[in-house]
Amino acid sequence: MVLAVVTARRLEPARRAAVASVLAEAFEHDPMQAWLFPNAQRRMQRLRRFYERDLAVRLEGCTTTCLLGETAVACWQAPGESGTLPPRSALQLAPCFWSVVAHHPLAGMRLLAAVLRQRPDEPHWYLSHLAVRPGDQGRGLGRTLLQWGIERADKEGVGTYLETANPDNLPFYRSAGYSQVGLVRSGDAPNVWTLWRGPSEQGSPPPRRRVADDGAGNVGASPDGGDQRGGGVE
Numbered sequence: 001m002v003l004a005v006v007t008a009r010r011l012e013p014a015r016r017a018a019v020a021s022v023l024a025e026a027f028e029h030d031p032m033q034a035w036l037f038p039n040a041q042r043r044m045q046r047l048r049r050f051y052e053r054d055l056a057v058r059l060e061g062c063t064t065t066c067l068l069g070e071t072a073v074a075c076w077q078a079p080g081e082s083g084t085l086p087p088r089s090a091l092q093l094a095p096c097f098w099s100v101v102a103h104h105p106l107a108g109m110r111l112l113a114a115v116l117r118q119r120p121d122e123p124h125w126y127l128s129h130l131a132v133r134p135g136d137q138g139r140g141l142g143r144t145l146l147q148w149g150i151e152r153a154d155k156e157g158v159g160t161y162l163e164t165a166n167p168d169n170l171p172f173y174r175s176a177g178y179s180q181v182g183l184v185r186s187g188d189a190p191n192v193w194t195l196w197r198g199p200s201e202q203g204s205p206p207p208r209r210r211v212a213d214d215g216a217g218n219v220g221a222s223p224d225g226g227d228q229r230g231g232g233v234e
């Protein structure tokens with residue numbers, strides 16, 4: 001257990017590099033990043049570059065919470081802030097996006113589209129990134145940052161939503177009240193679990209999604225069912 005004060009503030013340009021560095025270190029061995037950036041020697045450098053750009057364009061102005069200096073970071077998007085990008089931002093993000101899918105152009109784009117389709121329609125706080133530097137993991141920092149967003153969403157009477165490609169994270173989120181609402185399976189990409197926590201209640205109904213089906217019957221909604229029997233979005 002740590003005594004930590006969460007500082008919630010909008011991300012300032014001067015702190016971007018430091019935050020990108022926390023993200024790159026924390027996600028270096030994440031299954032999705034390892035798939036997107038297979039060259040282990042260059043992955044860290046590429047991840048830093050990617051996150052800097054992502055923070056500058058897609059997450060510009062989102063609510064970022066940090067604690068203990070640059071050790072842990074959560075990027076929360078308030079209801080209405082996530083999901084779409086203004087055309088100018090989409091253009092600015094294009095080179096960075098391309099660097100991400102370069103090794104799997106078609107599979108990468110299919111995966112992204114499938115993940116975006118799972119986003120709930122209803123208002124929610126979206127946890128875009130949560131990361132703790134490897135040397136500081138397991139001390140309660142991740143839980144503290146997660147709880148910050150949960151409490152905020154509870155006060156507003158809305159849920160929170162996130163995706164993870166690392167099954168090791170599922171117990172962490174489940175113990176914070178999240179339920180699995182979907183599983184995206186796309187080609188040889190790592191699985192992506194989608195998780196929802198309703199406002200201040202246990203077992204609230206799963207959210208409605210923008211698209212309930214991808215047209216081919218491949219929808220992965222199985223509230224906390226553990227095993228998904230053919231329910232992935234391929």
Ligand SMILES: CC(C)(COP(=O)(O)OP(=O)(O)OC[C@H]1O[C@@H](n2cnc3c(N)ncnc32)[C@H](O)[C@@H]1OP(=O)(O)O)[C@@H](O)C(=O)NCCC(=O)NCCS
Nearest residue numbers: 026130131132137138139140141142143164168169171172
């Ligand atoms: C996942 C992550 C944010 C958790 O943060 P953390 O500070 O290490 O976790 P905490 O110390 O707050 O853990 C809180 C609880 O979850 C448990 N927990 C944390 N990570 C876990 C894991 N991978 N598997 C199982 N339990 C886990 C802890 O044991 C602890 O349990 P307790 O409260 O009963 O003691 C952090 O490990 C991380 O940055 N991982 C790499 C990046 C990542 O995967 N981010 C999440 C993307 S969705």
